[in-house]
Amino acid sequence: MPTPTTGSAALSHGTVPTIVLVGHGMVGQRFLEALAERGLTATHRVVVLCEEPRPAYDRVHLTSYFSGTTPDELSMTDLEFIEKHGIELHLGDPAGSVDREARTVTARSGLTVAYDTLVLATGSYPFVPPVPGKDADGCFVYRTIEDLLAIEEWAKARATTGAVVGGGLLGLEAAGALKGLGLDAHIVEFAPRLMPVQVDDGGGAALLRTIEQMGLTVHTGAGTQEVLTGDDGAVTGMKLSNGAELAVDLVIFSAGVRPRDQLARDCGLQVGERGGIAVDEQCRTVGDERVFAIGECALAADGRVYGLVAPGYEMAQTAAAAIASDEAAAFTGADLSTKLKLLGVDVASFGDAHGAAEGCLDVVYSDSRAGLYKKLVVGRDGTLLGGILVGDAEAYGTLRALTGSVPPVSPESLVLPAGAAGGGAQLGPSALPDEAIICSCHNVTKGAIRGAVTDHRCVTVPEVKKCTKAGTGCGSCVKVLGQLVEAELEASGIEVDKGLCGCFAQTREELYEIVLALRVTSYRELLDRHGREEARGGDGCEICKPSVANMLATLAPAIGADAHVLDGEQAALQDTNDHFLANLQKNGSYSVVPRIPGGEIAPEKLIVIGEIARDFGLYTKITGGQRIDMFGARVEQLPRIWARLVDAGFESGHAYGKSLRTVKSCVGQTWCRYGVQDSVRMAIDLELRYRGLRSPHKLKSAVSGCARECAEAQSKDFGVIATANGWNLCVGGNGGATPRHADLLAQDLSDAELVRLIDRFLMFYIRTADRLERTSVWLDRIPGGLDHVRDVVVHDSLGICDELERLMAAHVAHYRDEWAAVLADPEKLERFVSFVNAPETPDPMVAFVPERGQIKPDLPLLQIGTRQMEGTATR
Amino acid sequence: MSTAVVTAAATPAATLPRAAVRLRAGEDWLTVCDLDRLVPGRGVAALLPDGRQAAVFLDRAGRLHAVDNRDPFTGAAVLSRGLLGSRAGQPFVASPLLKQRFDLVTGVCLDDETVRLTTYEVRAA
Numbered sequence A: 001m002p003t004p005t006t007g008s009a010a011l012s013h014g015t016v017p018t019i020v021l022v023g024h025g026m027v028g029q030r031f032l033e034a035l036a037e038r039g040l041t042a043t044h045r046v047v048v049l050c051e052e053p054r055p056a057y058d059r060v061h062l063t064s065y066f067s068g069t070t071p072d073e074l075s076m077t078d079l080e081f082i083e084k085h086g087i088e089l090h091l092g093d094p095a096g097s098v099d100r101e102a103r104t105v106t107a108r109s110g111l112t113v114a115y116d117t118l119v120l121a122t123g124s125y126p127f128v129p130p131v132p133g134k135d136a137d138g139c140f141v142y143r144t145i146e147d148l149l150a151i152e153e154w155a156k157a158r159a160t161t162g163a164v165v166g167g168g169l170l171g172l173e174a175a176g177a178l179k180g181l182g183l184d185a186h187i188v189e190f191a192p193r194l195m196p197v198q199v200d201d202g203g204g205a206a207l208l209r210t211i212e213q214m215g216l217t218v219h220t221g222a223g224t225q226e227v228l229t230g231d232d233g234a235v236t237g238m239k240l241s242n243g244a245e246l247a248v249d250l251v252i253f254s255a256g257v258r259p260r261d262q263l264a265r266d267c268g269l270q271v272g273e274r275g276g277i278a279v280d281e282q283c284r285t286v287g288d289e290r291v292f293a294i295g296e297c298a299l300a301a302d303g304r305v306y307g308l309v310a311p312g313y314e315m316a317q318t319a320a321a322a323i324a325s326d327e328a329a330a331f332t333g334a335d336l337s338t339k340l341k342l343l344g345v346d347v348a349s350f351g352d353a354h355g356a357a358e359g360c361l362d363v364v365y366s367d368s369r370a371g372l373y374k375k376l377v378v379g380r381d382g383t384l385l386g387g388i389l390v391g392d393a394e395a396y397g398t399l400r401a402l403t404g405s406v407p408p409v410s411p412e413s414l415v416l417p418a419g420a421a422g423g424g425a426q427l428g429p430s431a432l433p434d435e436a437i438i439c440s441c442h443n444v445t446k447g448a449i450r451g452a453v454t455d456h457r458c459v460t461v462p463e464v465k466k467c468t469k470a471g472t473g474c475g476s477c478v479k480v481l482g483q484l485v486e487a488e489l490e491a492s493g494i495e496v497d498k499g500l501c502g503c504f505a506q507t508r509e510e511l512y513e514i515v516l517a518l519r520v521t522s523y524r525e526l527l528d529r530h531g532r533e534e535a536r537g538g539d540g541c542e543i544c545k546p547s548v549a550n551m552l553a554t555l556a557p558a559i560g561a562d563a564h565v566l567d568g569e570q571a572a573l574q575d576t577n578d579h580f581l582a583n584l585q586k587n588g589s590y591s592v593v594p595r596i597p598g599g600e601i602a603p604e605k606l607i608v609i610g611e612i613a614r615d616f617g618l619y620t621k622i623t624g625g626q627r628i629d630m631f632g633a634r635v636e637q638l639p640r641i642w643a644r645l646v647d648a649g650f651e652s653g654h655a656y657g658k659s660l661r662t663v664k665s666c667v668g669q670t671w672c673r674y675g676v677q678d679s680v681r682m683a684i685d686l687e688l689r690y691r692g693l694r695s696p697h698k699l700k701s702a703v704s705g706c707a708r709e710c711a712e713a714q715s716k717d718f719g720v721i722a723t724a725n726g727w728n729l730c731v732g733g734n735g736g737a738t739p740r741h742a743d744l745l746a747q748d749l750s751d752a753e754l755v756r757l758i759d760r761f762l763m764f765y766i767r768t769a770d771r772l773e774r775t776s777v778w779l780d781r782i783p784g785g786l787d788h789v790r791d792v793v794v795h796d797s798l799g800i801c802d803e804l805e806r807l808m809a810a811h812v813a814h815y816r817d818e819w820a821a822v823l824a825d826p827e828k829l830e831r832f833v834s835f836v837n838a839p840e841t842p843d844p845m846v847a848f849v850p851e852r853g854q855i856k857p858d859l860p861l862l863q864i865g866t867r868q869m870e871g872t873a874t875r
Numbered sequence B: 001m002s003t004a005v006v007t008a009a010a011t012p013a014a015t016l017p018r019a020a021v022r023l024r025a026g027e028d029w030l031t032v033c034d035l036d037r038l039v040p041g042r043g044v045a046a047l048l049p050d051g052r053q054a055a056v057f058l059d060r061a062g063r064l065h066a067v068d069n070r071d072p073f074t075g076a077a078v079l080s081r082g083l084l085g086s087r088a089g090q091p092f093v094a095s096p097l098l099k100q101r102f103d104l105v106t107g108v109c110l111d112d113e114t115v116r117l118t119t120y121e122v123r124a125a
């Protein structure tokens, strides 16, 4: 604990000008720092009169005292700073009067200091309603460390039930603290809802639910009429205006604060009607240019008294600037954003939360059962003006940062919970605050990723991955990671290499154009002629090889390339799954997924799948894509399994390819009493039309027979929903880690119109998308977004629709089943062996153990293998 | 009608004498396959007498490489099914499971230097 500096006698107005600060609270301390930053502590004598027995501390986090933060930890004052700048700090000695004529301040101790500049930073005092019994033992306010110490002592010694008068921000904090002290707690709020200043009725209702669930008792619309006391003068209860009586033995008044302007009033300074020392934009008091007022005691030039710390800090800086004769700084008002710190309740309000601006609109999402309430206030032009979040304040940082601008997505989608029908959009990474977690596997924040670029000089995504570990877990964050790294590199002026990989300086889109225009049919040719200088003649890499293979497969009919993905050189380009036309599982076995168009399957075919699975001992499961997956096949078994499937009329389901997966269907008009079109037939038609189409990422689709949407078409890359007049086509939907609701592209289409539009849409996507970019991400990325895509594919604004249709027609005409082709080709079949020197010996690492009547991979076996592996590696 | 399955055993007969791919296993050189079984850029797995497995690759320049087939990150014996690439002339293979890359000459993992694969001497003869 610091000892008070003993002040020297009052200095006459001599050569060294004197600044006297009255009040050493949060704002006072910030003011001292601002003086030091501007060098004013060197040219001035600085005297501080501090009422409290301790120097400035963090009042905002006062309540954390109850969760273990000590008063010393709350301190904001570095005594070295005070000493270094020669500041005379008088603790426990409040200013008693000011003589503006003589320019002196007299403290309670009798110390008188002459000032050239006087700064009042006296803060606020808690308002205590004038009810009988308010001064009884056991009644407290909630403002200082001393208040908290007293509350704690009383609560521990003799209280079991407490009441907080006032259900605002501080009242809730205080009630939470009482609860933390083990007391039953009541909250009495005069207004009809909690936090009346910050939230509206809807928000109040959601908040109420959550607060009550925490075990607090809330009385809204009730005033405190009297504090009842016992014989010993201590609190025994409370009488409310609605007649109710509460038996309580501790009362905290938290009914708002009032500016501490008495000192100013007494010396004739102008104060506002409802209190507050009137100041101009430089924080000078009105009528006396030598006196300033800052923080909660000031009535700012915009006519408001700010009860928050951030505006106070701004005032502190403005006043210091004005004292340094820098009149450019001005305090003209501030934002009243707040986030409740009370444990377990998420409440935030920001900007124009109540929609005071003229002509503004509300977007509200409310689910009082879940205690959720979200409101955004939006201007006519779409500008986000403010909002209220209750129950889920996750988006506070982003939304607050976006206030004053038009958000990149619709306000509706910002308030809907993620994944809700019709919205739940997440904002792009650039809109995220630094503390946002980007990689949840490794808990890496946006700030850490940016730091990897700026501080650790990473210039590529792999470098950032290595440095931060982000993206090395499940991988679902890699896309966002890439966008962030790119944005950060651009911001630091480093030229961003947009090339596909270390081998090609072109983007995927540019390579596609090259392949199509120059009819390049081989990867080697492309690499040697169009690759980066240093990569020509080399082996390429794991990024461009599958990507180019994919393009060659899509364009094969148009450029006259070998059409099969395992033909010649192409066989060496294919990624993991395309390599064996099956999906590699964690133990090195494969899964087999035959196509079941539209999810429709006849009993005979079901039986065949069952027999095959039984005969080969495979694990079977119905997939999320309305078909059947058989797991646990060994490489060398794949041809035999497929021979039987092909025999029974099955084809490859391309579960392994970046290509069309499934077109799900609902049962539709044929059976369903609501159906208005034959959704199953359409789903089958579409699946057969686009099967085998290689694309930048996988493609999924669904067709629903009516607006009830049982096939979930709006979560698909292209989704079709029946209407009374035909079909609605929506595009850009996505499930996965970042779900996106599809956008309506066109309505009431005939069968032919629908197919033509999808042809164009898919080919345009394939042509312009990035590698591994789903339609959802692509749609959000390309300039002009949905409108542009609609212009191109519906209105043919680029004049390329003929070509797009031609390319699709070529694909449809050249389609053949990949697996049937493999079975007919001995050279390809030769590769489906476990070991080149022991073709039929099963890989001993692929072993299974039973589970629920089927098999599962023997994972412990792999772990043993790993350990042996490490042993051999060090040899 | 039934679709015929042609297995590896039915490989078309050779017309020319071929070079064989040989791998050093202890003191001996083990013949794993004919050189023309290897497609540049695509690997094969070979079973060694001691039960270990090797992944054998042919790069574009015609050089042979062999490393342990087991992916140290997952334990699965799958590295022969990874994609081959080169960086500054150094060939590497990317694991088909979680995509870590391994230098084919030194066996060192390019994404985590603490991990190294056993490498095998391999030649065409």
Ligand code: SRM
Pocket: A583, A584, A585, A591, A593, A621, A622, A623, A624, A625, A626, A627, A628, A629, A655, A661, A662, A698, A700, A715, A733, A734, A735, A736, A737, A738, A774
């Ligand atoms: C088997 C299946 C799960 C199941 O048991 O139901 C499955 C399994 C896999 N999914 Fe899936 N997904 C399956 C339906 C889905 C669905 C549901 C659907 O299609 O309606 C989704 C959400 C819809 C969507 O894609 O938008 C889905 C979203 C993903 C994602 C996230 C995609 C995204 O854009 O965020 C991945 C990761 C990726 O592709 O990068 C993924 C990747 C995978 C992979 C390929 C991961 C991998 O590389 O090993 C899994 C291997 C499949 C295999 O070995 O056979 N799977 N996956 C489903 C196969 C459907 C089918 O018949 O083809």
Ligand SMILES: Cc1cc2nc3c(=O)[nH]c(=O)nc-3n(C[C@H](O)[C@H](O)[C@H](O)COP(=O)(O)OP(=O)(O)OC[C@H]3O[C@@H](n4cnc5c(N)ncnc54)[C@H](O)[C@@H]3O)c2cc1C
Pocket: A022, A023, A024, A025, A026, A027, A028, A049, A050, A051, A052, A059, A060, A061, A062, A063, A093, A094, A095, A096, A121, A122, A123, A124, A142, A143, A144, A170, A173, A260, A263, A294, A295, A296, A297, A306, A307, A308, A309, A310, A312, A338, A339, A341
């Ligand atoms: C529990 C609690 C939680 C809060 N939470 C938040 C929050 O989440 N966000 C937020 O923005 N704000 C919050 N606040 C408000 C925030 O603490 C104030 O806005 C901030 O402290 C104002 O700073 P100030 O310096 O103007 O006033 P104060 O910090 O009150 O400092 C004024 C000082 O002046 C002293 N003083 C008064 N008169 C005299 C005199 N005549 N002579 C000498 N000294 C005098 C007082 O004793 C006091 O120490 C919270 C406040 C409390 C109590």
Ligand code: SF4
Pocket: A666, A667, A668, A669, A672, A673, A674, A675, A676, A679, A704, A705, A706, A707, A708, A709, A710, A711
């Ligand atoms: S989407 Fe409509 S037609 Fe299809 S199953 Fe559901 S209710 Fe029936």
Ligand code: FES
Pocket: A438, A439, A440, A441, A442, A470, A471, A472, A473, A474, A475, A476, A477, A478
């Ligand atoms: S979220 Fe980043 S790797 Fe899983």
